[in-house]
Amino acid sequence: MEQYLDNPWRGRGLGDADIFPLADAGDVARLLQRCPAHAPTPLRDAAALAARLGIARLWLKDERARMGLGSFKALGAAHAIARAAAATGAPDLRHALRGRVHVTASAGNHGLSVAAGARLFGARALVYLSHAVPEAFADRLRARGAEVRRAGADYEASMHAAAEAAEAHGWTLLSDSSWPGYTDAALRVMEGYLQLAAEAAAQIDRPPTHILLQAGVGGLAAAVAAHARHVWGDAPRIIVVEPEAAPALIESIRAGQVVATTGPASGMGRLDCKTASMIALNGLARDADVFITLSEADGLRAADLLAAHGLPTTPSGAAGVAALLAGLELPSEARVMAILSEGPEDG
Numbered sequence: 380m381e382q383y384l385d386n387p388w389r390g391r392g393l394g395d396a397d398i399f400p401l402a403d404a405g406d407v408a409r410l411l412q413r414c415p416a417h418a419p420t421p422l423r424d425a426a427a428l429a430a431r432l433g434i435a436r437l438w439l440k441d442e443r444a445r446m447g448l449g450s451f452k453a454l455g456a457a458h459a460i461a462r463a464a465a466a467t468g469a470p471d472l473r474h475a476l477r478g479r480v481h482v483t484a485s486a487g488n489h490g491l492s493v494a495a496g497a498r499l500f501g502a503r504a505l506v507y508l509s510h511a512v513p514e515a516f517a518d519r520l521r522a523r524g525a526e527v528r529r530a531g532a533d534y535e536a537s538m539h540a541a542a543e544a545a546e547a548h549g550w551t552l553l554s555d556s557s558w559p560g561y562t563d564a565a566l567r568v569m570e571g572y573l574q575l576a577a578e579a580a581a582q583i584d585r586p587p588t589h590i591l592l593q594a595g596v597g598g599l600a601a602a603v604a605a606h607a608r609h610v611w612g613d614a615p616r617i618i619v620v621e622p623e624a625a626p627a628l629i630e631s632i633r634a635g636q637v638v639a640t641t642g643p644a645s646g647m648g649r650l651d652c653k654t655a656s657m658i659a660l661n662g663l664a665r666d667a668d669v670f671i672t673l674s675e676a677d678g679l680r681a682a683d684l685l686a687a688h689g690l691p692t693t694p695s696g697a698a699g700v701a702a703l704l705a706g707l708e709l710p711s712e713a714r715v716m717a718i719l720s721e722g723p724e725d726g
Contacts (some may be wrong), residue, residue, distance in 0.1 A: 590716045
């Protein structure tokens with residue numbers, strides 16, 4: 380564990396910010412009832428891992444097979460697009476968004492969710508990738524029907540290109556981040572992630588004492604934290620985990636506002652975002668207790684440990700568990716929930 384910061388904003392949020400993540404998953408569940416690809420993902424009681432890590436219980440919300448897309452991101456952009464389709468009132472939703480273009484940038488699974496949602500409702504998907512993203516991932520996007528363009532050396536540069544293209548052509552920008560003037564679509568993407576949290580709350584047999592949440596821009600962590608507070612109140616201790624190469628949230632919490640960070644590329648590539656989502660930051664400032672960063676070695680060790688227990692994933696997917704290996708001290712009676720957020724890259 381590289382850095383550890385107790386959250387000074389707990390219970391309040393940041394400054395004058397008034398946009399928080401949504402907490403009620405009811406609308407998401409009602410929309411997903413209309414989706415034939417939807418099914419709850421399992422909450423795994425990882426007893427052997429808990430014993431290995433010296434805690435009483437470890438539950439892993441296993442998102443590796445979510446809706447055939449391989450990660451929790453299937454719930455985000457596709458949900459936002461589905462809401463837009465439903466709002467048209469079209470009798471056949473398969474063609475509700477014909478003629479529309481959804482454009483985004485992606486460092487991983489968000490782009491797949493945009494591609495899948497656009498195809499399902501008759502829209503086009505255009506995904507900007509930085510030059511650091513492997514071509515194999517570009518091929519996965521194309522297989523889902525997306526057009527792929529390359530721009531910039533990192534995620535932030537590709538997002539800038541996507542935003543410029545949306546402005547120039549009148550396309551719909553669908554980012555999983557948020558910033559001043561761009562909040563509505565991002566809020567709906569984050570709303571989709573509430574389904575994961577609601578399923579876990581229904582599946583778990585006892586409330587967790589600790590919740591470990593990995594974060595890139597922070598959308599997943601903020602949505603799960605908001606729902607956890609909605610269901611369990613102040614009792615669980617919520618710990619947010621980032622790569623030391625991309626400390627966007629921990630540095631923004633220190634500063635009391637969104638700040639851009641710098642660092643080398645991280646092997647926890649899905650979490651390698653140098654600037655936090657404004658909405659996510661405000662939500663986590665209110666709801667999270669602790670922020671920590673991990674080394675690259677921490678992420679790799681956790682991925683190896685999970686693979687040895689029959690749960691293959693990436694260092695990004697294993698980041699919650701990595702916190703336990705990196706020196707985060709928890710009592711032996713701790714009941715911990717973490718998210719296995721994606722499958723292995725070759726999966």
